[in-house]
Amino acid sequence: MNLLTHLLVVSALAAGSLLPTSSFAQASTEHDHSHASAASTASLTEGDVRKVDLESSKVTIKHGEIKHLEMPAMTMVFTVRDKGLLATVKPGDKIKFMAVSEGGKLIVTDIQPLR
Numbered sequence: 001m002n003l004l005t006h007l008l009v010v011s012a013l014a015a016g017s018l019l020p021t022s023s024f025a026q027a028s029t030e031h032d033h034s035h036a037s038a039a040s041t042a043s044l045t046e047g048d049v050r051k052v053d054l055e056s057s058k059v060t061i062k063h064g065e066i067k068h069l070e071m072p073a074m075t076m077v078f079t080v081r082d083k084g085l086l087a088t089v090k091p092g093d094k095i096k097f098m099a100v101s102e103g104g105k106l107i108v109t110d111i112q113p114l115r
């Protein structure tokens, strides 16, 4: 086998093995997308306000299970999208709140006092 023939065989093999791989990757991406949109039915979560930090727009909440984020009950810090939401709550308040995941960060988009 001369060098030119060898190169042609190698590139033909590479092209042949790449094509099925890329079409398979595309099909599995579409599957993941439909799965994610079905699992993202968000709902309000109940919690107790532990700490309010107006300056950095953060609130510490002892929350119940958050099913749409697959998170068990715990106490944790959330960033609040709208600082105005924090004006309505203080430590010790019981609330319902909406938490969403944006780029790996957990954001509170709504807070409703519980009475």
Ligand SMILES: [Cu+2]
Binding pocket: 063, 071, 072, 073, 074, 075, 076
């Ligand atoms: Cu949590």
